[in-house]
Amino acid sequence: MDELKAVVKGVLFGRPDGFRASLRRRWAASQSDAAGEVKARPVPVPAPAAPDGFHRALSASSLAPGEVVEVMIGEQHLALCNVGGVFHASSNVCPHAGGPIGEGTLVDHALTCPYHGWAFDVRDGSCAVNAEVKLPIYPVKLVDGVVYVKLV
Numbered sequence: 001m002d003e004l005k006a007v008v009k010g011v012l013f014g015r016p017d018g019f020r021a022s023l024r025r026r027w028a029a030s031q032s033d034a035a036g037e038v039k040a041r042p043v044p045v046p047a048p049a050a051p052d053g054f055h056r057a058l059s060a061s062s063l064a065p066g067e068v069v070e071v072m073i074g075e076q077h078l079a080l081c082n083v084g085g086v087f088h089a090s091s092n093v094c095p096h097a098g099g100p101i102g103e104g105t106l107v108d109h110a111l112t113c114p115y116h117g118w119a120f121d122v123r124d125g126s127c128a129v130n131a132e133v134k135l136p137i138y139p140v141k142l143v144d145g146v147v148y149v150k151l152v
Ligand code: FES
Pocket: 094, 095, 096, 097, 098, 099, 113, 114, 115, 116, 117, 118
């Protein structure tokens, strides 16, 4: 019976001298420096913000009027829209069920989520389908052909 348990344990967790154990040892070694101190994991850092809190998002010329694109600033997923030369930024996470709203379609100021078709006004985040739901909107400014977004 003990032999069977050892076999099952070996299959599930690997042998102490097996391949998976060597991977675990190598991974553990990579997490600490020579003194054995655990190293801090690298964390993505948002692009440095200007003193006014705005982050560089993209070049205005890369987003034509009527287009929407997904961008990431640090760990923040955003949808950027160009409505007739005026840029708008919102969360890229649809408040309905988390759809990637930046993959949706833009008609005038209405950004429609590709998952279930809820439409949001990119100026204020209001939802045409459900008045109780709002898409988070971020301040945007255009300086010298570059779109900046303030993460709040
Ligand atoms: S997830 Fe966007 S409409 Fe459902």
